């Protein structure tokens with residue numbers, strides 16, 4: 631392995647930069663050349679590829695986003711795009727690739743493996759919806775961003791005695807809503823994985839008010855319902871004043887937490903080690919505090935299990 635390429639793809643996630651830094655520095659430490667591909671798979675197709683040195687990843691460990699930029703590449707899904715990508719990989723003498731992104735990006739990695747380019751995936755998505763790992767890079771930061779917002783909204787919610795509905799990201803999964811809801815002390819957490827009854831949500835709000843509660847926080851994952859829809863229903867059923875906050879892209883930005891930086895550093899280094907050892911088509915993950923390695927093909931056919939125990943606990947504690 632003389633030269634390793636690195637790219638970030640799909641939605642950005644805080645901590646991607648820390649992973650890029652780890653890959654670049656580990657390569658240089660081990661005497662391997664490293665090339666950065668700009669704008670994900672699009673950069674492979676256009677040949678937007680540059681040599682990375684120690685300095686090129688200086689001062690980025692604490693920054694959100696990705697210095698390599700990211701993109702969704704429709705062209706890479708075509709045979710023609712893939713052929714062009716392989717031509718450029720060969721032209722730049724890249725022997726293996728580290729691909730940082732979500733499950734879509736890993737499907738791209740699988741294609742490259744099939745075409746003879748050893749590729750390793752590092753899970754980075756705030757949704758945390760990738761099987762084979764407890765955490766994806768960016769999730770912890772996103773949860774902490776939501777908690778910060780909940781804290782602020784609590785202050786104003788209490789002062790005005792209002793119901794606050796907070797819509798968070800999670801089209802197909804409620805991981806952010808679940809953890810932020812539990813840590814933020816939300817009264818109800820609505821996620822795509824669990825069917826909810828708006829009347830029960832309202833009953834709980836009414837019970838709270840009857841015993842003198844000054845506010846209620848309802849967390850809604852975007853895939854479960856619209857925050858505005860839930861707010862209207864609560865207003866109609868309870869008659870209480872409601873406010874909605876849709877967090878959107880705020881959740882994707884910001885300085886990565888210590889957990890995300892450490893995770894990214896460990897995963898980046900491990901990905902390089904795997905390529906050095908002749909491995910391909912693998913994804914680095916973390917289970918408990920242990921770094922683990924799985925086949926990409928196995929990961930991509932699994933759905934990450936929702937944690938019903940935590941969901942139940944949140945219900946018990948918000949009685």
Ligand code: ATP
Nearest residue numbers: 640641702703706707731732733734735737738755
């Ligand atoms: P996020 O979880 O943030 O959405 P992601 O990696 O899942 O991240 P996608 O947009 O699904 O994001 O995928 C990123 C890119 O991976 C796509 O734009 C495309 O270039 C490539 N890709 C996805 N699926 C395939 C596939 N089946 N074959 C080849 N390339 C693919």
